[in-house]
Amino acid sequence: MGENVTVICALIAAVATIIVATIETGNRKHRKNEQTRQERREKAEYLSMEVQAATLDLAFVTSLAVTGGKINGNVEEAQKRAKEAQEAYRRVLREETAHAVAKV
Numbered sequence: 001m002g003e004n005v006t007v008i009c010a011l012i013a014a015v016a017t018i019i020v021a022t023i024e025t026g027n028r029k030h031r032k033n034e035q036t037r038q039e040r041r042e043k044a045e046y047l048s049m050e051v052q053a054a055t056l057d058l059a060f061v062t063s064l065a066v067t068g069g070k071i072n073g074n075v076e077e078a079q080k081r082a083k084e085a086q087e088a089y090r091r092v093l094r095e096e097t098a099h100a101v102a103k104v
Helices: 002-066 073-103
Strands: none
Touching (some): 002 073
């Protein structure tokens, strides 16, 4: 009778170990997939920010071209806001880049 209990306990432990290993394997795959998705989201966000910066640069240069280099009040205010936004964008981009590099 004692041997049967020992065998049953060993079987239960073996089944539990297999179940835990299976769950851990699934979790590892999930974490890897999530990390890959996060990296792709970061690249997409970076690209989006680059496009926004390029658009801002283009808008600024276009405003100069349209006005023939002579700035009126409305264009001057828009250019000022564009330059401020551009500097803020570059500051955030540097901070985010530094943060991403520090995580590696």
